[in-house]
Amino acid sequence: xxxxxxxQLLVVQPTPFCNIDCRYCYLPDRTNKAxxxxxxxxxxxxxxxxxxxxxxxxxxxxHAGEPMVLPIEFYRRAFRLVDELRxxxxxxxxxxxxxxxxxxxxxxxxxxxxxxxxxxxxxGPQRFHDxxxxxxxxxxxxxxxxxxxRLLRRHGVPFHVISVLSSASLAAPQAMFDFxxxxxxxxxxxxxxxxxGGHVSExxxxxGIDRLYYRFLSEFWRLAAASPGKLAFIREIDDAxxxxxxxxxxxxSNQLVEPFAVTSMDWCGNIATFSPELLGMKSADYGDFIIGxxxxxxxxxxxxxxxxxxxxADIRAGVAQCRESCEYFSVCGGGEPVxxxxxxxxxxxxxxxxxxxxxxRATDLVLDRLERMRLAGDLTASAAGVATVSTGVAxxxx
Amino acid sequence: MMEEPLSLxxxxxKTVSYLMPAGAIGxxxxxGAAAPAAASEEPLGAQPSAVVKEGVSERxxxxxxxxxTLDMDRVTAAKGQGQLAWGNWGxxxxxxxxxxxxxxxxWRNWWRNW
Numbered sequence: 001x002x003x004x005x006x007x008q009l010l011v012v013q014p015t016p017f018c019n020i021d022c023r024y025c026y027l028p029d030r031t032n033k034a035x036x037x038x039x040x041x042x043x044x045x046x047x048x049x050x051x052x053x054x055x056x057x058x059x060x061x062x063h064a065g066e067p068m069v070l071p072i073e074f075y076r077r078a079f080r081l082v083d084e085l086r087x088x089x090x091x092x093x094x095x096x097x098x099x100x101x102x103x104x105x106x107x108x109x110x111x112x113x114x115x116x117x118x119x120x121x122x123x124g125p126q127r128f129h130d131x132x133x134x135x136x137x138x139x140x141x142x143x144x145x146x147x148x149x150r151l152l153r154r155h156g157v158p159f160h161v162i163s164v165l166s167s168a169s170l171a172a173p174q175a176m177f178d179f180x181x182x183x184x185x186x187x188x189x190x191x192x193x194x195x196x197g198g199h200v201s202e203x204x205x206x207x208g209i210d211r212l213y214y215r216f217l218s219e220f221w222r223l224a225a226a227s228p229g230k231l232a233f234i235r236e237i238d239d240a241x242x243x244x245x246x247x248x249x250x251x252x253s254n255q256l257v258e259p260f261a262v263t264s265m266d267w268c269g270n271i272a273t274f275s276p277e278l279l280g281m282k283s284a285d286y287g288d289f290i291i292g293x294x295x296x297x298x299x300x301x302x303x304x305x306x307x308x309x310x311x312x313a314d315i316r317a318g319v320a321q322c323r324e325s326c327e328y329f330s331v332c333g334g335g336e337p338v339x340x341x342x343x344x345x346x347x348x349x350x351x352x353x354x355x356x357x358x359x360x361r362a363t364d365l366v367l368d369r370l371e372r373m374r375l376a377g378d379l380t381a382s383a384a385g386v387a388t389v390s391t392g393v394a395x396x397x398x
Numbered sequence: 399m400m401e402e403p404l405s406l407x408x409x410x411x412k413t414v415s416y417l418m419p420a421g422a423i424g425x426x427x428x429x430g431a432a433a434p435a436a437a438s439e440e441p442l443g444a445q446p447s448a449v450v451k452e453g454v455s456e457r458x459x460x461x462x463x464x465x466x467t468l469d470m471d472r473v474t475a476a477k478g479q480g481q482l483a484w485g486n487w488g489x490x491x492x493x494x495x496x497x498x499x500x501x502x503x504x505w506r507n508w509w510r511n512w
Contacts, residue, residue: 222433238426330455
């Protein structure tokens with residue numbers, strides 16, 4: 001590597017334990033109640049800041065286990081530690097990806113006080129959510145999750161949701177839209193149930209899944225546009241729109257293929273990079289994907305680890321294939337390593353089902369809408385619409 | 399016969415010149431509203447892109463070129479009025495190198511309410 005790496009996202013596993021047992025979960029160790037040691041966190045953040053690899057700021061996501069199974073006091077101490085170690089000119093933000101079942105008044109106050117970004121995993125209406133998001137005894141978790149969501153709203157805590165789409169919910173964009181609007185959920189992200197690690201998704205394997213996904217997004221977008229002000233953010237649509245309509249000079253890179261841009265640490269200090277899902281998985285070619293332990297190794301040494309070199313060579317070969325063969329390369333930058341590995345059997349490959357859905361069909365949708373406007377030539381009407389919606393509506397982005 | 403890149407860009411220039419000044423939400427609403435009446439029932443083969451001759455990469459290049467042209471005009475106009483600032487570039491949308499890990503929403507680039 002020539003230029004020093006830039007860590008942009010640090011995924012920290014405070015505990016591998018999760019209080020629920022979703023049927024599609026890829027985390028292998030989610031019954032383990034271990035907790036990351038304060039020394040391990042100290043070693044991590046000391047090294048990250050000393051390396052200069054996070055000089056432009058750092059986003060920390062506490063994830064890969066349910067973060068709220070640990071007490072608030074754990075995070076109070078952890079955040080204080082980070083703040084003490086952080087150079088004054090390096091901004092750090094913290095976020096939780098949570099199942100929402102443990103949110104209470106105290107958590108809401110803490111989240112608001114600490115300005116923690118919150119993502120709640122909820123799969124839509126109860127009949128969709130409870131199919132997969134269940135307790136260890138198989139009971140649905142919808143009631144507890146929605147209670148957490150309502151509490152966040154009552155406290156005025158901003159949050160987004162991530163909904164995993166199944167074949168049932170993919171066929172029900174209206175029901176999904178009505179659910180979000182009914183619950184006052186304004187920021188929505190969709191994942192499609194994927195095959196990763198030990199989980200093999202039937203939804204993902206179904207033929208024509210990318211067409212279903214296209215139709216879902218298309219109808220969902222139409223519904224959102226017909227009710228301005230109800231949804232502020234639909235990640236898949238907003239990301240695709242931004243990628244299609246970016247100036248040609250605008251920079252773009254795919255952090256998932258850059259070493260250390262996304263860095264993950266498990267509860268015992270093991271470090272992995274590229275797709276966060278790799279940490280905890282195993283492969284014949286790369287072992288457990290671990291390139292070192294923060295309690296024993298320096299980040300500089302990890303950058304020289306032979307497993308990293310092998311992964312990087314294969315990932316770059318895969319990116320080169322994407323560049324050569326894929327019309328959508330400029331919106332994606334070479335795909336998701338974890339999906340290439342688990343769908344195609346190798347990092348050194350190109351297209352995946354994940355690509356087809358999240359990048360290609362979402363891009364197609366935006367292109368189709370632009371094309372529809374261009375071919376119709378009814379720009380006067382469109383302009384009137386734009387003028388209407390732009391009045392008094394501030395852009396949510398810098 | 400494929401359209402010349404310049405004419406394709408000119409065609410998109412007209413469309414994006416109407417869209418872009420509305421900002422991210424305005425663009426999203428306008429494009430969202432440009433859907434067929436029952437989008438969920440429309441067969442994929444009936445989408446406009448299925449009958450467009452140009453490939454995806456050509457169309458993306460033409461659209462981005464149009465956005466750049468439009469943006470340059472805007473910056474030039476702002477310069478003439480002594481209003482040039484970094485924020486004038488890109489219609490204030492910002493095109494960061496954002497993270498695309500799918501369990502992550504990139505708060506820093508998307509969230510300004512804190």
